[in-house]
Amino acid sequence: MTNKDDLRPNEQTVTLAPASDASLRFIGKIRTPWRSRQQCPRQGQIDGPECQLVLDLVWHEALRGLEAYEMIEVLYWLDRSRRDLVLQSPKSDGQTFGTFALRSPVRPNPIGTALVRLERIEAGTVYVRGLDCLDGTPLIDIKPDRCAFSPKAPPKPAAIIPR
Amino acid sequence: MTNKDDLRPNEQTVTLAPASDASLRFIGKIRTPWRSRQQCPRQGQIDGPECQLVLDLVWHEALRGLEAYEMIEVLYWLDRSRRDLVLQSPKSDGQTFGTFALRSPVRPNPIGTALVRLERIEAGTVYVRGLDCLDGTPLIDIKPDRCAFSPKAPPKPAAIIPR
Numbered sequence: 001m002t003n004k005d006d007l008r009p010n011e012q013t014v015t016l017a018p019a020s021d022a023s024l025r026f027i028g029k030i031r032t033p034w035r036s037r038q039q040c041p042r043q044g045q046i047d048g049p050e051c052q053l054v055l056d057l058v059w060h061e062a063l064r065g066l067e068a069y070e071m072i073e074v075l076y077w078l079d080r081s082r083r084d085l086v087l088q089s090p091k092s093d094g095q096t097f098g099t100f101a102l103r104s105p106v107r108p109n110p111i112g113t114a115l116v117r118l119e120r121i122e123a124g125t126v127y128v129r130g131l132d133c134l135d136g137t138p139l140i141d142i143k144p145d146r147c148a149f150s151p152k153a154p155p156k157p158a159a160i161i162p163r
Numbered sequence: 164m165t166n167k168d169d170l171r172p173n174e175q176t177v178t179l180a181p182a183s184d185a186s187l188r189f190i191g192k193i194r195t196p197w198r199s200r201q202q203c204p205r206q207g208q209i210d211g212p213e214c215q216l217v218l219d220l221v222w223h224e225a226l227r228g229l230e231a232y233e234m235i236e237v238l239y240w241l242d243r244s245r246r247d248l249v250l251q252s253p254k255s256d257g258q259t260f261g262t263f264a265l266r267s268p269v270r271p272n273p274i275g276t277a278l279v280r281l282e283r284i285e286a287g288t289v290y291v292r293g294l295d296c297l298d299g300t301p302l303i304d305i306k307p308d309r310c311a312f313s314p315k316a317p318p319k320p321a322a323i324i325p326r
Contacts, residue, residue, distance in 0.1 A: 141271070141272050
């Protein structure tokens with residue numbers, strides 16, 4: 001996806017030095033039913049198919065207490081996207097928008113964010129609904145929804161380590 | 164913030180190889196009224212003080228069309244946070260939670276996300292309300308709010324480049 005041939009009418013690239021301001025560490029992988037971009041829904045639906053956030057072993061403990069939330073935020077790395085477009089023509093219809101006026105995967109830092117419904121957590125895997133990304137997408141972060149400072153239930157005893 | 168002395172009761176770290184799965188390129192800086200963590204509000208308020216997203220020159224064009232949205236999502240890099248905690252005791256009250264059950268800045272990939280109100284855009288600077296981060300925080304991304312597929316107004320002529 002870094003080939004000039006991929007450009008649509010009126011799209012504009014910039015020349016950039018290599019990205020080197022900060023480094024990410026993937027924390028796991030996302031499993032979804034979608035194996036190609038064409039299959040991916042335009043936007044995830046809360047009643048869509050169940051997907052899995054498969055955490056690397058080292059992070060399993062870090063899920064403790066997440067089960068109290070109904071809605072969680074997921075950050076992931078859109079690893080197939082070019083990063084040098086400032087103007088994009090998403091529909092190839094002559095309309096062109098700045099990259100930051102779009103939720104396109106093509107952006108200087110191709111991080112996707114999704115708000116998903118938490119179904120359950122089993123052995124380091126978080127089952128959710130509401131994603132729209134490709135199967136195998138690298139996982140970056142999981143957080144409770146920022147609006148969900150009202151958890152669906154009081155924190156469970158299992159979520160608390162006594163002194 | 165990588166000193167063992169920073170740990171609170173029951174907090175747990177893991178040993179990690181250097182982060183090297185993907186690299187970020189900062190796109191600008193965030194200006195806020197807060198110069199220390201103690202000054203930062205716990206959560207940004209939509210009617211809070213005006214803050215600025217100051218884009219690097221190369222990305223100014225990428226803002227085109229963003230003015231049509233009332234609410235936008237901002238991603239930023241919490242550059243002072245340690246990244247090796249799996250369990251955290253945010254209030255030092257004996258309650259301990261997994262990192263992914265918190266919106267703490269301390270996480271394997273310290274990316275903050277905020278939903279903010281767009282006030283105006285002037286010369287590559289986006290004026291917003293609703294942030295809670297430190298002055299000088301590196302900016303990673305700006306997107307229209309995922310719920311705002313209903314822009315506040317039809318795209319303006321300035322947002323469209325004719326064929």
